[in-house]
Amino acid sequence: MSYLVLARKYRPKNFSEMVGQSHVVQALGNALGTGRLHHAYLFTGTRGVGKTTVSRILAKSLNCTGIDGQGGITAEPCNVCDACRDIDSGRFVDYTELDAASNRGVDEIAQLLEQAVYKPVVGRFKVFMIDEVHMLTNTAFNAMLKTLEEPPDYLKFVLATTDPQKVPATVLSRCLQFNLRPMAPETVREHLVQVLALENVEAEPQALRLLSRAARGSMRDALSLTDQAIAFGSGRLDEASVRVMLGSVDRSYVFRLLDALARGDGRTIVETSEVLRLNGLSAASTLEEMATVLQRMAVLQAVPGMGAGDDDNDPEIAETARLAQFMPADETQLLYSLCLHGRGELGLAPDEYAALTMVLLRLLAFKPADAGAAIVPPASARPATAPGSAAEPGKKPLSEPAAQPQALSPQGSAAALPVVAQATPAPVLQENYQPNKPIVQAGYAQTAINSEATVEALAAQAAVPAAPSPDISLQEASLGDGWSQIVNQLVAAETIAALTRELALQSELCSRVGAVWVLRVERESLSQPAAREKLQAALQAALNDTALTLSVETGVVSDTPARRNSAALAERQRDAEALIHNDPFVQDMMRNWGAKIVPGSIKSVSP
Template sequence: MSYLVLARKYRPRNFSEMVGQSHVVQALVNALTTQRLHHAYLFTGTRGVGKTTVSRILAKSLNCTGVGGQGDITAEPCGVCQACRDIDSGRFVDYTELDAASNRGVDEIAQLLEQAVYKPVVGRFKVFMIDEVHMLTNTAFNAMLKTLEEPPEYLKFVLATTDPQKVPATVLSRCLQFNLRPMAPETVLQHLAQVLNTENVPADPQALRLLARAARGSMRDALSLTDQAIAFGSGRLDEASVRTMLGSVDRSYVFRLLDALARGDGRTVVETSEILRLNGLSAASTLEEMTTVLQRMAVLQAVPEMASGDDNADPEIAETARLAHILPADETQLLYSLCLHGRGELGLAPDEYAALTMVLLRLLAFKPSGALAPTALAPAAQIATGGSAAVSGKKPLAELAVRSQVESARASAPAAAPAIERVPEALQGAPAEVVTATDPLESSRLGDAWSQIVNQLAAAEAIAALTRELALQSELCSQEGGVWSLRVERESLSQPAARERLQTALQLALGDPLIKLSVEVGQVTDSPARRNGIALTEKQRAAEALIHTDPLVVDMIRDWGAKIVPGSIKSVSS
C-alpha cells in the first residue's frame, strides 16, 4: 500500500476529531442537532486551520444515512454509509468543491449555479463549497448573490476564505460566519505527539516543540513538516536534525544575545554574532527568534502568573523567565521593536551578518542611559575606590558642584550659572583621572555624560551659535586631570573663541573653575548631535508606525482607498 501523508491520513473525519476549534464545532453541532440550519456558511481563518475539513464534515452530517441506511441529519456522521465514504474519498456527486483562486470568473460561477436548479442526485442536500472565495471577480460575486440569498431548500453554500476583508459586504451579510483560529503551539504539540505515538515514530519533545512552533498555527503545515522531518531523520525525530531541516537558530544563541544585551555586554554580542556567521545560521531567523522570546518575556513581565500555564517541561521557559526578570519592561519593548524593524534592514545591507551586528549594537546604543545592570558597572566602581587614595587631594566633581551651590546660596548672590539638574553619573562615580577613551564601555559612558551635559546647556540657553555648534558636534574623547579633550571634524569649529565660551559655560554649570577644554580636529564617531539625530529618526519611525497601525487610518485606507502622503507624518513634539 502506498504511503499516505500524515496530513491526509489524520485529517479529522468527524467533529469530535477536530482539534483546537471547539467554538466553531460546538456551534455547528448544536445547529445540526436542533436542525436549525442556515443556507450559507462562511469559514474564515489562515491556511491549514481546517476550513475545508469542517466543510466536508458538514457535508457528511447533512447527507449521512447512518449505518442502517435510515439515519437523518446528524452531528455525528457515521463514516461508513455510502454518502460518508464518497465525501471522504472526494467522489460524492452532490458535494462540489470549487477553488475560486483558479476559477475566478463569472463563467465558472454561472456553470456552478446552473447545477443549482437540479435536485440532489443521491444525497439529501447539494453542498457547494467555494474555497478562497475572496478571489472571485465582482461580476462573479454579483452573479452569485441572487442564489445565495434565496437558494432552493436542498442547496447549502459553504464559503471559505483566508481574507474576509476582501469579501463584499453583500455576501458577508448573507452568510453565517465562523472564524477558525490559528492553533496554539501547545495544541499542535499535543496533537503531533499523539499522531507520532500512533505511527510508532520515536520523537524528542524538543523536536516536536520546534515543529509545532514552525507550523505557525497551521495543523496541516505541522503534519507536512513532520512528514519531512521523518524522512530527513530517517524514521526518527531528534532535535538536531529537525533544527537543521527547519534552518532554525539554536535558542541558546538567542538567550546568550539577550542576556548580553540586558547586561550591556557589547563584546559577547559581537562575538555571538560572529559565531552565527561562522555556523551559517540565518540572521533573519535569529532576529525572528529574538522577537518571539522578547514577546514571551513581555507577557511574563505584565502577567507573571502566566508562567505556570506554560508547558512546564520546556527548559526554555525558565531561561525566558530569568531574562524577563533582569531586563526592564520598557527595554524589552524597545528591543522587540528594534528586532522587528531590523529584519527589514538585513536585505539592504551588503552583508547580512554585518547588518545583524549593527541591529544588535543599536539595541545597546539605545539602552536608556544609566540602565546598565550593576554587574556591568562593577569594574568601574572598583577602579574608583582603588584609585581614590592616590587622588585624595582632588575632590570629585559632584561634591564640588554641590558645595559651590551651597556657597553661592549662602552668599545670596544672584545665580549666574544655569543650574544643571544633576551631574551625569559617569562623571560622579569615578575620579576624573581613571576615565579615558581606551575602553569602549568607558568611552560610551563618556558619550552618555557629554551628550547629557550639552543638551542641558543648550536647553538652558547657556551656549549659543558657534559655541552651541561646537558642543553638539564634538566628541568627548577623554577627561583627565580637569582637562576635557574634545574632538571635532570641522576645522571651523575649533576656534579659540568658541572653545573659551564653552569652557566658561561648563565651569559655571558644573561649579568647577578648574575645568580646561582642549579641542582637536579628527574623526568623530559619537557626538551629541549624532545621538540626537538617531533619537529623532527613531521617534519619527515610531510616529509613522503609530499612524500606519491606527485603526481609523487602517479603516480609511481599506474602505475609502485613502493614502498617506509620504513624508507628511511628523512627530508632534519634534
C-alpha cells in the same frame, strides 16, 4: 499501496476529531441538532486550520443516512454510509467543490448555478463549496448574489477564504460567518504526539516543540513538517536533526546573546554572531528566537509566576526566568522592539550576517546607561564662573576671542540699539529658575543700550540691583533679558543669517566681564569659528563697541533667545485660542447650532 501523507491520512472525519476550533464545532453541532440550518456559510482563517475539512464534515452531516440507511441530519456522521464515504473520496455527485483561484470568472459561476435548478440525485442536499472565494471577479460575485440570497430548500452554499476583507459586503450579509483561529503551539504539539503514537515514531519533546512553533498556527503545516522531519531523521524525530532541517537557531545561542547584552559584553556578542555565520544559521531566525524569549521574559517580569514556555516541562523556562530577573523590564521592552525592527532591516543589507551583527551591536548601544552616569547636574549646582574668567571651571572654550576689527566706529559712540518690545507681556523671570523649563519672555519698555551701560540697564529692567563692581557677574535672568532683545533685533534687521543666526538664537549669555562676552551652546556644530566671528562683528557694529569679543563654550543651556521666542509664541497661541473660545458669538454658535472649532485651525497673528 502508495504512501498517504500525514496531513491527508489524519484529516478529521467528524466534528469530534476537529482540533482547536471548538467555537465553530459547538455552533454547527447545535444548529444540526436543532435543525436551524442556514442556507450559506462562510469559513475564514489562515491556511491549514480546517476550512475545507469542516465544509466536508458539514456536507456529510447533511447527507448522512446512518449505518442502517435510515438516519437523518446529524452532528455525528457515521462515516460508513455511501454518502459519507463518497464525500470523503470526492465522488459524491451532490457535493461540488469549486476552486475560485482558477475558476474566478462569471462563466464558471454561471455553469455552477445552472446545476442549482436540479434537485439532489442521491443525497438529501446539494452542497456547493467555493474555496478561496475572494478570488472571484466582481461580475462573478454579482452573478451569484440572487441565488445566494434565496436558494432552493435543497441547496446549501459553503464559502471559504483566507482574506475575508476582499469579499463584498453584499456576500458577507447573506452568509453566516465563522472565523477559524490559528492554533496555539501547545494544541499543535499535543496533536502531533497523538499522530506519532499512531505511527509508532519516536520523537523528542523538544523536537515537537520546534515543529509546533514552526507551523505558526497551521495544523497542515505542522503535519507536513513532521513528514519531512521523519524522512530527514530516518524515521525518528530528535531535536538536533529537526533544528538542522528547520534552520532554527539553538536557544543556547539566544540565551548567550541575551546574557551578554544584559552584562554589556560586546566581545561575546560579536563572537557569537561569528559562530552563527560559520554554522550557516539564519539571521532572521536568530532575531525571531530572541524576540520570542524576550516576550516570555516580559511576561515573567510583569506577572511573576506565569509560565514562560509552552508547558511546565520546557527545559528553557529556568534560563528564561533567570534572565527575566537579571535584566530590567524597560531594557527587555527596548530589546524586543529593536529585534522586531532589525528583522525587517535584514533584507536591506548586502550581507545578512553583517546586518545581524549591526542589530546586535545596536541592542548594546541603546542599552540604558547607569543611573549615576545619566544624571546631569542642574545649572544651580554647577560651579559658578570665576571672576574675570571667560569660562566656567572644567569647561574648555571652543574658540578663543578673535582679533578686534580695526575698521569699525570708535569705541564709546553714543549710537544705540533699539530693543524690540514684546506684544504680549509675561511675568518677569525669577532669579533662580530651573534648567530646561519653558521660559516666558518678559515685557520690556523701549530703551537704548550702549556698550558702557548694558549691564546696568539690563539689571534695572529685571528689577535686579546693579552689580557694585565690574568683577561681580550679574544674575542670569538679567543677562538673558538683554541678550534675547539684542538677538531678536539682529534677526529682525537681517544682520545675521544662516549658521550665525542659529548660533545667536541657540546660545545662552553666561557672563559679561568687561569686553568679553561668554556664550554657551549645547551643540558643538554651532560654534564654528566663522560663525562666531560674524556674530562678534555684528554685535560690535550694533553696539558700537570695537573692543567686544566673544568666547563660545559647550554645555547645558537653560535660557536662550530661541526658547524664549518659543515660549512667547506658545503664550500668544494660548491667548488666541482663549479669545476665540470665550467669544460670545462663537459660544452661541457652538451652543445653539452645534458648531465646532476645528482643532489646529486657530493661529495667532504675530505682532
